[in-house]
Amino acid sequence: MENDTQVRKKALRRDMKAWLCSLSPEEIQLKSESVSNHVRALQAWGKATVLFSFMAMEKEVSTKSLNSEAVQAGKAVYVPRIAGSEIEFCPLVDGGSLFAVNSFGILEPEADTPPVDLSSLGGEDILVLVPGLAFDSANRRLGRGKGYYDRFLSRLIQVNAASLLLSGVCFHGQVVPEVPVSEGDIRVNIVITEDGPVPRSWGKA
Secondary structure, eight states, X not given: OOOHHHHHHHHHHHHHHHHHHTSOHHHHXXXXXXXXXXXXXXXXXXXXXXXXXXXXXXXXXXXXXXXXXXXXXXXXXXXXXXXXXXXXXXXXXXXXXXXXXXXXXXXXXXXXXXXXXXXXXXXXXEEEEEOOSEEOTTOOEEOOSSOHHHHHHHHHHTSOOSEEEEEEEXXXXXXXXXXXXXXXXXXXXXXXXXXEEOOOOTTOO
8 A cells, every 4th residue: 555655756756757758859958958057057066076977868857968078077977777776886988888778778887887886985076966757945856766866875975075965957847846755765955957956945844
């Protein structure tokens, strides 16, 4: 039996997927370019020595230009690969040429690519670009229901980084009044859309 939070999450996922499907490739591209520009304006973007990013699905914010620029700037860039019930992050090399399409239709590093050892990142300035189906102004996040990112972010937060910023990236239409959350759901520090950072509602629990 699903509880109320699970029912609300399922309904919001359905609504967000339907809205994303209504976007044309041209809209996705234009909105993604604006999101990327706002990410570049973050102090954490220039400061970061390590970028945890992702390879976008068809209806997600494209991170392609950000990933390329970060590599060219000498940042260590890592992107996810599904490993059983978890995700692990591997170096982005050769522009993603050493990638394969997984069962979700997402490009990910091939199986023989060694993942990063999170314990090696102590003292680094880390920026994480976090995808999601929905966010709210209290920085709550709705993922796709597998909990991959929540478990990964929980582990990453334990790293003794010099600085760590979790930046949700999405389109403005994915920002809702309130995202239902469960125990173990990780909030981001900031949410960036094509309109810029979402104003933080400090009064919300």
